[in-house]
Amino acid sequence: MEVFSFIFGICIGSFLNVLIIKLPKNESIFTKTRSKCPSCNHTILWYHNIPLFSYLFLKAHCAYCGVKISFQYFLVELLSGIITLLLFLKLGLNLEFVFVMILSYVLIVLSFIDLKYKAVPDYLLLVALILSFFATNFSMTEAFYNAFLFSGAVVLLNFVITFYIQNIKSKLLKDESLKTQEALGEGDIPIIAMIGVILGDAGVFAIFLAAFFAIIPAIYSNIIKKDIQTPFIPYLVLGFYTEYFFNLKTFIKVFF
Incomplete structure (x- = not known):
């Protein structure tokens, strides 16, 4: 098998x-x-x-x-x-395997489209989010709570970081292009909500890992390619699977 x-x-x-x-x-x-x-x-x-x-x-x-x-x-x-x-x-x-497997295939498609086009179809994001509610071990109430908690926190974080980039960083670097840049794309939010639905509070580790994984590619893209946009969905997916398969939350709790 x-x-x-x-x-x-x-x-x-x-x-x-x-x-x-x-x-x-x-x-x-x-x-x-x-x-x-x-x-x-x-x-x-x-x-x-x-x-x-x-x-x-x-x-x-x-x-x-x-x-x-x-x-x-x-x-x-x-x-x-x-x-x-x-x-x-x-x-x-089992049934959980089927739903997580289908979700995984959708995430792979989203990741590679984002890498190539830096934009993804909205309907695929919706499919991924809906599938996550069938693939989670949490109750429907907890799943919705985690989805709103994670997506709401990210919207707030996105607002703060975007304000810094557009109003402070752009003036310090005298770079006019930064005045229209946003910290996160709209497509990142449903994926982060999906992470919350599947992983619960362990999703925090997944998002942290995603940011860590994205650091070097972002620096390379910014300095070498002169491209300030870094597709984040692939790194969110990578962070999600790292936490999902290796359960780093439990591992870290042993030491702290």
Whole structure:
């Protein structure tokens, strides 16, 4: 079952790649046409489209035109397989596993869309938030309480930090572009609410980890790429899974 869960995950990951590409472009995902190379438009044969293995076998290049295949395809499939396996090991085969697994696939799609476009479809955020209420071990009352508590706290924090950036930092650095910058994007708030619904007060550790994970990429993006916007959803998701699987809250309490 462990092997099957991993294989199932990487197969779903192949479909998630389609969603990541097509959803931001508002293209239909229900088409009868077979996959084609985006460069030479050649139809991809089934044995060139096996999750993980085809990427390695083809050495990350199209079999027909030789154009490099994005590492995203391999990474999404691998992550989907690993997360599905870890969820199965943690939860077993039950209804909670199904809901958390589907939520995980939505989070993967959101993360990679955010990385590429720095914006995500609102309906995917809503789907993730709704799924979290089915995937939590808390009662519905506690889940709603945690969702409002986390999202409300983040809205307040966002207001304070944004005020600092736009009114103080922009003047200190004499950077006019900072006057319109916001600390957090609107898409971050539903994900943070989702973290609260699933993890409860342990979600604080997940958000702290997310901020920690984002520090180096943010510095690199700001200094090297001269880009002041850092997509935060991928790091929120990474922080969420770090806490979800390793339960750092319990580990830290042992020492404090």
